[in-house]
Amino acid sequence: MSEQVLKVFVVDDDPTARMLNMLQMQGVDVDIREFADGDACLAAVGDAPDIILLDVEMPGTDGVAVCRRLRAAGLTNAEIVFVSAHDDLETRLAAHDAGGNDYVVKPYAKADLVARIEVAKRTIRARREVAEHVQLARQRGTADMPAPSDMGVLMAFLWDAAFCQTVDDLGLAFCNALKQYGLHGLVDLHDARDSHCYSSQGRLTALEASILDHVRGMERVFQFHDRLAIQYPHTTLLIPNLPPVDHERASRLHDHLMVLVGSAEARFSAMLGEARCRAPAPHVTDAVAELARTLKETAAATHGNPPADRLRKAAAEVVSQFGNRQYAGE
Structure with a gap:
């Protein structure tokens, strides 16, 4: 069974911005509709969009007010991504308080927009899976535990x-x-x-x-x-x-x-x-690395010399204990 194609609303009073958004989403498996103002978007809420790209500043009903009214109308599962030229904390908090899920600052690259659409798609899929699990739990008679003090x-x-x-x-x-x-x-x-x-x-x-x-x-x-x-x-x-x-x-x-x-x-x-x-001190790490390099350089020259071999093996054990096993067996 194929996945349902998600519906995306693009809401922006700037026709150029709407066209750019639609061009940037070409190749993404979504059904796109565009709206020139917030009131037109609100009138289409019955079409149950899955993702809404919502401009913050629009004449008439602004994006924050639109988002708040969409949530109040029962559109709780749609992913609402605000788009704005403002990058300040207060605007982001207003978007969050209204019920927004994401926020992207204009101008943005195609990859940035597509990435947010993909995140929203994964979130919607995960939410549907959770809803199925919750429904199953209710059918099995799972009861809520009393709240502690x-x-x-x-x-x-x-x-x-x-x-x-x-x-x-x-x-x-x-x-x-x-x-x-x-x-x-x-x-x-x-x-x-x-x-x-x-x-x-x-x-x-x-x-x-x-x-x-x-x-x-x-x-x-x-x-x-x-x-x-x-x-x-x-x-x-x-x-x-x-x-x-x-x-x-x-x-x-x-x-x-x-x-x-x-x-x-x-x-x-x-x-x-x-x-x-737990992490070795930098000077210890440097000393062990230097010892490892020395072991590698002198391995051939000391081969067959018992005292040197014993010294080399002891040094190799030190290197091994500090996690640098590259030269420990040489």
Whole structure:
């Protein structure tokens, strides 16, 4: 059975931009429709598009408002990719808050657009598979477990974090804690070389990754309306939409999130330290490499000389112990 061809809506008031998008998607197995404004797109919502390329700035109903109305109308499974000439954090947050999945800055290359379409296609396929599994679980009578208390969530995370052996284990444990609190959040565990990003909703969207990139480096605690960001040297937490709760629970959640981020920072910093301890010091690595080169150069000259052979074998064992086995048997 062949896969269903996905429907793509291209929504932009600029006819040149629409034509360029359609040309760039030539060769991609999708069914494309174009719309000159947001209202025309909203009128066609009954056609159930799978992917929407949505311009942010349009006369009349702008892209953010269109996205919000599409989600409110029940179009929850479509992948909405915003296109904009703006690369600022506030526009990205507005797109995310409205329900966007991705964000691409104009002008963009064909490869960039096609890559985002392919990501959206894989996401849609994965979502359909998950929906099938959920339906199967419901048919088998799977029941939800009762939610633990806020303090229970915190204690469980502190216990789990202490035994996390990988960055992924820690990121997933953090996201699980956020879900137990009833929160959606984005977590970034990073050092000077790598960044490991996670979402409590499972797959981290490209838009969410770009938001984390913009948030990283802000002040330690930043809260604006329903958005909360907590920063440590190696750990960033962003809660894009804090739910409306009573003052007492809001204060408790704030305190718990500070502890969660601090605990994740401590465990991740320990992981970085453990990795540094396992890695040989640079001067040791250089010395072993030099010894390996010397062994290779003198192997032929010392062959048949018992004292030299014994010395060479001892040196080769040193090289072997440090993981450079290239010359260990020579």
